[in-house]
Amino acid sequence: MKRANKPLRLAVGVAIFAVLATGCNVEREWIASRDPSEAEAQEEMQEQAAYFDIEGSPELDRAAREYQDYVDGQSELLVDRTRGFVAAVEAGDVERAKELYAPSRVPWERIEPIAEKFGTLDPEVDAREGDVPIQQWTGFHRIEQALWVEDTTEGQDEYAAELMSDVRRLERKVDNVKLQASDPVFGAVELLNEVSATKITGEEERYSHTDLYDIAANVEGAEVAFEFVKPVVKRQNPELVTEIEARFADLDRELEPYRRGDGWVSYEKVDEEQRRELSQKIDALAEPLSRVGRVLSGGS
């Protein structure tokens, strides 16, 4: 999840450029509403959507729809995989739960910026120790700690059930929100920002060291998002597309050696210098990717 102390999200309106603190103080909001009513959630979503309401071209509208389908699909996959993970936790099968932990998170990581639209959902599912008061700490990382630090599923049933209900809630919310072209455009950069801010350092998966699953999923989500808007960018600025594609390829090459079967090596195996190289490749990609936004204003 996002760092609690960096809550600002950029939001863009048709004519205004507003910086607003959505879901700003995670902690405060969390305390105020562990489980906001559907009406509140709806209101929040609409407010959120309004800031991203951009007068689109048919092409951009199509990009938004395609991205919506992708996000829907990933949220379903998240529910599916989490079900298996939760079942293992509830069955007390530590080894199985460890195996399923990182793959369950992959769909989440691919669409993380969308999950962050829904206020409290993000901390509920993805808060790390210290992000929220300990008595309110739930979600993947709570169970991660039990599995890897204490090597047990004991006492985790409640968190597992809550996690299941939270990812289902995400699936419902995603169904009800209308995504804009700005979602894939900004989402792609936000996904890479996630990597730069907390993943590259190994903070995200500090017990399981499965950070590379998250990193690869963030990058994958960014690439998919970019693919949807690419036709518009290509028409306006083909050089930018060439540059971005080359940098994606570069980054994929950098990640490739860490692949093991369907998964990734432990992040402990990635030394400081390798982490830095990875970080610099992310920066090299995110910079031109941040210029894709020009398609939204019709510039080139």
Added chain:
Amino acid sequence: MALGTGGALSAKELAEADQTVEFYGEHQAGIATPQQDRLHFASLDLTVTKAEEVRDLMRAWTEAAARMCAGQPVGGEDDAFVPPDDTGEAQDLTAGHLTITFGFGPTLFEKDGEDRFGFASREPAVLQPIPDLPGDNLDPDLSGGDLCVQACADDPQIAFHAVRNLARIGRGAAIIRWSQLGFGRTSSTSSAQKTPRNLMGFKDGTNNIHAEDEEAMDRYVWVREGPDWMRGGTYLVARRIRMLIEIWDRSPLLEQEQTIGRHRASGAPLGKEDEFDGVDLKAKGPDGLPLIPADSHVRLARKNPNERMLRRGYSFTDGMDSKTGQLDAGLFFISFQRDPGKQFVPLQRRLGQNDRLTEYIQHTSSAVFACPPGVRRGGYVGEQLLS
């Protein structure tokens, strides 16, 4: 502002009014131009593999540098949907006499025995990595680099802004290998400037070459031989010299002055009154020993007049050394010369072996760069090499 006498402003007056230093010219700015008080120096490594990509980078950098030195933001119009081209922190500030100086390191030409971009044959013979020198305690991660950017200004934010924006433009083509902030100049490069003091409390650079001394500049600084693309350029040597501040601070004044060879208060050579009084190496004290000790910095530094160079260093601090709890501070030494192998290297070899000052300092990083000549409007730095 009271400028001129009512008529049109001269170019010089205009430059003073908007606090700019001309970016274009025969030589790159930031060498012979009066030294500013703040530095941000960055050494970068290229991540691209083709010569034309290096060319594109130098072209983009030159364009951005020229704009920043003229006090203008980089890039074009703002667009609400993309990040602004210029990062903005220098907006509302003046140009602050910003100068940006670029250099090419030996590894640009050849790295691990490989002619990376196809111009190894054009590498100047004198552009050699600085060899290991006595007393070195170098951190390889803080040494060397394919390219350098020296940004100097009156305001640290302006210097930082310059490096930050160049690094951003270079993202995907070059990565910062190391960088150094300097907070106060330790040399005067113009006879109009007073000699500043370094962190040892002594005046530094009294005997420096002044840019007004064109004969000395031509003789010691500007390159007149070697490949065409370097004529009118110069070689930059950078050394991060950590001062062992705590040890220095508990040394008696007499020891400090004997180490340097000058009086601390006046900057005069030992036995003299005025800073600019000649250094008399033959003078003896009542005890029959040389007034300026055999192992003093001043004596050793002027053994060979052919080793003169233009120094343009800065005091720095990087906070504290977490291992010892001591201040991590010193002199970020920068010198410009025609041939580092004949000027900086022999001088530092002698100093490193004999200089009493080595008890109080440690060289912790080292780099050398070829700074091509200046650039005309429409051109770019290094054009003669890269085109």
